[in-house]
Amino acid sequence: MKKNKLLIIVLSLIGALVLFLVIGRQAGWIGGNAGLRVTVEKAELRNIVEIVTASGKVQPIVEVKISPDVSGEIIELPVREGDFVKRGALLARINPDLYESAVERMVAALNTSRANLANTRARASQADAQFINARSVHNRNQRLFEQQAISESEYDASRAQFLVAQAEVEAARQSVVAAEFQVKSAQAAVTEARESLAKTSIFAPMDGTISRLDAEFGERVVGTSQFAGTEIMRIANLTSMEVLVQVNERDVVRVKQGDSASIEIDAFRDYSFSGVVTSISNSAMVTGQATDQVTNFEVKIQIDPASYNFLVNAATPHLSPFRPGMSATVEVQTRRVSNVVTVPIQAVTTREDQSADADTLATAGGSKEFVFVYDAGIARIKEVTSGLQDTRYIEIVNGLDSGMTVITGPFRLVSQELKDGDAVIKSARDAVFGQE
Helix, strand or coil, rough: CHHHHHHHHHHHHHHHHHHHHHHHHCCCCCCCCCCEEEEEEEEEEEEEEEEEEEEEEEEEEEEEEEEECCCCEEEEEECCCCCCEECCCEEEEEECCCHEEEEEEEEHHHHHHHHHHHHHHHHHHHHHHHHHHHHHHHHHHHHHHCCCCCCHHHHHHHHHHHHCCCCCCCCHHHHHHHHHHHHHHHHHHHHHHHHHHHHEEEEEECCEEEEEEEECCCCCCCCCCCCCCCCCCEEECCCCCEEEEEHHHHHHHHCCCCCCEEEEEEECCCCCEEEEEECCCCCCHHHHHHHCCCEEEEEEEEECCCHHHHHCCCCCCCCCCCCCCEEEEEEEEEEEEEEEEEHHHHHHCCHHHHHCCCHHCCCCCCCEEEEEEEEEEEEEEEEEEEEEEEEEEEEEEECCCCEEEEEEECHHHHHHHHHCCCCEEECHHHHHHHHH
């Protein structure tokens, strides 16, 4: 009886030892390779929102550059930067002396033209009277000549006088027309001079805030009638703001008008604001030279006022809490999918010329995507097809089921070194950090 008991105990110990050796070898406790330490995470169903990130500057949606139409010295500047002005308010006044003199000169020229026109019309009336008299004499002499009551030379003289009078009438009429045109030209010159005089006073074209003031009292400015002109100030509607960002040519094709966006402004790091894409430029902006060229497109995102109402000062409701030129980062939400299988982005890799699973990887050609599934201490490679991704997770369209455990790190191991069938050990992130 004691022998049987002893035999049972010995056999039990041997079985336990064998089981321990098998498990220990598989787990890497015993034998050559102890296994590679990896981090793992389960594939789960999540909602994925594809995001395009870009940086830019805050600016008013409407900002008007103010430049004078006429040149001269600023003799009045009643506004300061930051002032709120109403449409029609005086912004600046340019010395009008030269333009007042020009008006007087043009008015005098107009009066001269009108007097010349009156004189020309009088001469035309005189020419008409002379023509009527010459025609009467010519008709009478023609009848007398036909009756042989006068000589041929007398008839020819009267006929010549008639033709001269007729030509003088036509010339007088043309002189009247020319004088009328001179009057119209003088009237236009007076109108132009008066408009130039009126333009010495510059008024606000809209309600808004003086967002920039570049001129000083007494400064001479150049009008836009001849050159580009001197920009003296800007008026902006600071109640409505937007962010102007540069989006890479590879990403801009995914952005469309109406896309929602999340906006972070450096000056307000504790808050996130909402916005919507309102404009996408059709023309590219190329920076750099030759091989270093970067092609971007301008995209405008309007900031939703409702998302920053709590920051608006009740005493200045016309002012946004944001100032033009502030730096901002925008995340445009381009596409979204719901309740799809996802894994961390770093779990997906493309592999080339890996020999661990020649049949699987030799045909991949580096163009296919794979994940490594954790299977009882062994890494198993699986080909997958990915879809949308956000900043952390990527959609797996096929090749993986929810609940499967995938290897997520270290990055170098997953992307380059890990092979199908390698022994691995699940470890905490801190334990494998040294392998990256």
